[in-house]
Amino acid sequence: MSFLGGLGMVTVLIRTFIIYFVVVAAVRLMGKRQVGQLQPTELVVTMILSEIASSSVDDTSKSLVNSITGVAMLVLLEMFFAFVSLKSGKFRRAVEGNAIYVIKEGKLDINALKKIRFSIDDLMESLRQKDVFDVSDVEYAVVETNGSLSIMLKADKIPLTLNTFGRKAEEKGVPVVVVADGRYIYSNFDVCKTSKSQINKILGQEKTDVADVMLMTLDKSGNKFIIPRKQ
Known part of the structure; x- marks a missing residue:
């Protein structure tokens, strides 16, 4: 093996080592999920990460800094989407369904x-x-x-x-989420045969308000489970 050939192999090994830890760190930052549990945005990010990682290792002429920057940008974008999804139910439903x-x-x-x-x-x-x-x-x-x-x-x-x-x-029917993070989940009302007024009545009996509820589930038999924001 020539000197240049050996040097090229060392370069590939070093790039592989760096890209491996960069991608592992990126996946850890985005959270733990099995492949079958990925949301559409997470699947897209995973595919792009895979492409960036493979191209960075295969083509040593590409800038490693640019590849790492691309990975960092993807992670920040996914974390931003995750943050907005937590704050906005409409955005989450638009992205995830x-x-x-x-x-x-x-x-x-x-x-x-x-x-x-x-x-x-x-x-x-x-x-x-x-x-x-x-x-x-x-x-x-x-x-x-x-x-x-x-x-x-x-x-x-x-x-x-x-x-x-x-x-x-x-x-008893399936318990469904009717209130999450202080917001009504109107799309589930039909499943447990309830309404906003009925939920407010239940919360009134519990001496609490919808804004103070982290999670409330209800089934069609009226069985409820409530987790307040402050416990």
Whole structure:
């Protein structure tokens, strides 16, 4: 191996070492998520990071400083989007979308499936991954914003536990978020059959106001769970 060839190899190794730690630091700063849990913006950033990292290692003529600057800019952009998403529900829904109920009270919502371009085969495959082989066993199914499926079985199909043994099966409905960070989540009102006035009535009974609530969940049976901002 010639001297220049050896020097080139050393350069590649050094660049690889630097880019590796830069990308690891970037991923850590953006937060921990599994690949299947990435939001659209996070997936885009991950793909661009991968491209920057690979091109920086493959092409030693490219400025390493420029590559690191690009990575830093992506991280700052993603952190900015995350911050704005926390402050603005409308912005978050515009960027990430909403969770969509494709099965509600045991009934399949074909229009919801079409809206998210989710086929029956996709639904059945996702159910099987949850160890559910009969769609009639499902009371609620929700396609989350990251594309994963969350399900709630019908009361008489839920496996027995020490807490439920000997009790009569009862359909309570799925608890949904109706207040988050002091704001009403109007899109979930229909799921638990509630309204703004009913929520205010419940909060009044708890001697609190919506602005003082960090999280409130409610199901169609009226079961509530409230976490105040100050505990």
